[in-house]
Amino acid sequence: MTRPDFLRRIAELTIDSSVDELRVLLSVADRLNTGRRQYGPLRIGEDRRRWLEEMRDELLDAVAYSAMATVALTSGTISAPEHDAPSRAEMPTLTEEG
Numbered sequence: 001m002t003r004p005d006f007l008r009r010i011a012e013l014t015i016d017s018s019v020d021e022l023r024v025l026l027s028v029a030d031r032l033n034t035g036r037r038q039y040g041p042l043r044i045g046e047d048r049r050r051w052l053e054e055m056r057d058e059l060l061d062a063v064a065y066s067a068m069a070t071v072a073l074t075s076g077t078i079s080a081p082e083h084d085a086p087s088r089a090e091m092p093t094l095t096e097e098g
Helices: 003-014 019-039 051-075
Strands: none
Touching: 003 019
8 A cells, every 4th residue: 555545544444533532543643753753764674673572561661650650649649630641732622523
């Protein structure tokens, strides 16, 4: 498939998506964009990283961060709304209409 084919397919698959589904997709696209800016374009066939090890390490980090946040929330060290939450200005505004 060509790049335009991929873009058309993404449009076809997301045409009926809810705003929340689009927010999820946007967050993944944002992470890919951050990686592209930091490391260059993703080229899986040329990348020599060990993807299963990378995945394991990232999942373990996520579990650890989740546990830390839970402890901090339950101990009263932080309150959920203000800790690590993006500001309203940082969040894209999506409406059901458009």
